[in-house]
Amino acid sequence: GEDVEQSLFLSVREGDSSVINCTYTDSSSTYLYWYKQEPGAGLQLLTYIFSNMDMKQDQRLTVLLNKKDKHLSLRIADTQTGDSAIYFCAENPTGGYQKVTFGTGTKLQVIP
Amino acid sequence: ETGVTQTPRHLVMGMTNKKSLKCEQHLGHNAMYWYKQSAKKPLELMFVYNFKEQTENNSVPSRFSPECPNSSHLFLHLHTLQPEDSALYLCASSQAGLAMNEQYFGPGTRLTVT
Numbered sequence: 094g095e096d097v098e099q100s101l102f103l104s105v106r107e108g109d110s111s112v113i114n115c116t117y118t119d120s121s122s123t124y125l126y127w128y129k130q131e132p133g134a135g136l137q138l139l140t141y142i143f144s145n146m147d148m149k150q151d152q153r154l155t156v157l158l159n160k161k162d163k164h165l166s167l168r169i170a171d172t173q174t175g176d177s178a179i180y181f182c183a184e185n186p187t188g189g190y191q192k193v194t195f196g197t198g199t200k201l202q203v204i205p
Numbered sequence: 206e207t208g209v210t211q212t213p214r215h216l217v218m219g220m221t222n223k224k225s226l227k228c229e230q231h232l233g234h235n236a237m238y239w240y241k242q243s244a245k246k247p248l249e250l251m252f253v254y255n256f257k258e259q260t261e262n263n264s265v266p267s268r269f270s271p272e273c274p275n276s277s278h279l280f281l282h283l284h285t286l287q288p289e290d291s292a293l294y295l296c297a298s299s300q301a302g303l304a305m306n307e308q309y310f311g312p313g314t315r316l317t318v319t
Contacts, residue, residue, distance in 0.1 A: 097247060101245060123304070124304070124306070128310075133312060134312050134313075135209065135295055135297070135310030135311050135312050135313055136248075136295070136297075136308075136310040137310065138307045138308070141305065141307075181248060183248075185306055192250075192261070193250075193306060193308065194247070194250075195247055195248035195250075196247055196248075197245060197246060197247050197248075198248070
């Protein structure tokens with residue numbers, strides 16, 4: 094079955110770049126997502142990438158997709174204390190509503 | 206109210222109690238989901254409803270019973286739970302038929318089973 098793996102914890106200093114990594118198993122994944130969960134809140138879609146893309150950039154966020162290695166990463170430039178949250182990687186093998194598989198989440202701690 | 210709301214936000218219940226979690230979405234979506242979030246584990250999909258019909262049940266124990274009376278409301282009925290069921294229960298909704306399937310999450314109900 095599908096499996097999404099992430100490291101549990103990342104600590105960076107304010108102003109540095111953060112890189113959160115994810116590996117997935119389903120090579121047919123159509124969409125891959127990064128969701129952000131702030132304390133006391135549900136998950137919120139941060140960005141996504143379609144499987145025919147290698148990279149997507151959105152302001153301070155850069156998503157890199159290596160389909161050969163089934164590796165997804167999220168880079169946050171100039172990390173701020175407000176970026177402290179849990180970041181979930183997720184894959185959607187077929188597109189559509191039914192089956193999105195999430196990872197464990199990576200807790201990002203930003204040190205002032 | 207906007208987005209996805211969940212009540213209660215916190216719930217403590219004994220193993221012999223019966224309680225229900227409620228979720229409501231104000232986004233006009235037609236698919237709704239229940240997830241279980243436990244520390245150090247992947248976010249676990251429990252149930253999916255599409256147009257009020259249950260389309261996914263991920264081998265969830267029968268002590269969890271979902272109900273979807275209409276496409277805006279979703280309930281999770283709980284009875285004779287175990288301590289290992291303590292977790293954050295998240296509800297989400299999305300618009301079925303859109304390939305990208307962005308899911309909108311509620312803030313969750315923090316459940317503690319004593």
